[in-house]
Amino acid sequence: MLQRSLFRTFLMYGFHSLVWFLCVRGVKDTQCGFKLFTREAAARTFTALHVDRWAFDVELLYIAQCLKIPIAEIAVNWTEIEGSKLVPFWSWLQMGRDLLFIRLRYLTGAWKLDTTGKLD
Numbered sequence: 001m002l003q004r005s006l007f008r009t010f011l012m013y014g015f016h017s018l019v020w021f022l023c024v025r026g027v028k029d030t031q032c033g034f035k036l037f038t039r040e041a042a043a044r045t046f047t048a049l050h051v052d053r054w055a056f057d058v059e060l061l062y063i064a065q066c067l068k069i070p071i072a073e074i075a076v077n078w079t080e081i082e083g084s085k086l087v088p089f090w091s092w093l094q095m096g097r098d099l100l101f102i103r104l105r106y107l108t109g110a111w112k113l114d115t116t117g118k119l120d
Contacts (some may be wrong), residue, residue, distance in 0.1 A: 013038055017102045018096055022103040024061045027071060031057055034076060041069045050105070054091060055098035086117050091102060 020032050035057070037045065044067055051059045066073055105111040 011089070014090060015095060018099050022099045023058050024065060027061055027067075028073060030061055032076065032078075033082055034074075035060070044114075045069065048111075051098050051102060053094060053098055055095045055102070058095075058099060059102050062106070063113060066106075068117060070101055 016028075016030075019027075024030055031054075041064070045060055045063045049056060049059055050062050061071065105112070
């Protein structure tokens with residue numbers, strides 16, 4: 001099993017803080033690859049998605065929260081393995097920029113959500 005470096009741990013907590021401050025509250029791990037949606041919730045969230053990089057999960061959860069789609073976290077066992085495609089520092093900067101853009105673009109109305117639809 002690979003141990004996470006102190007640097008990566010620092011970046012992880014920094015990213016989680018930015019996520020909480022700018023976009024999504026109440027979700028501890030926005031980057032976990034496991035997401036489960038009803039068909040209607042998937043249609044409403046994925047069609048509104050703009051970010052297509054590493055931070056797309058955050059926008060997806062932001063959209064779900066804005067549309068009042070219930071979110072629950074279920075713990076999964078996770079093991080760090082070698083061979084990550086992320087370059088920690090540069091990826092963190094890119095994801096931080098994406099978080100800022102998500103917040104600003106929705107706040108200024110550059111990106112809009114259809115909040116009139118109903119979930120069954």
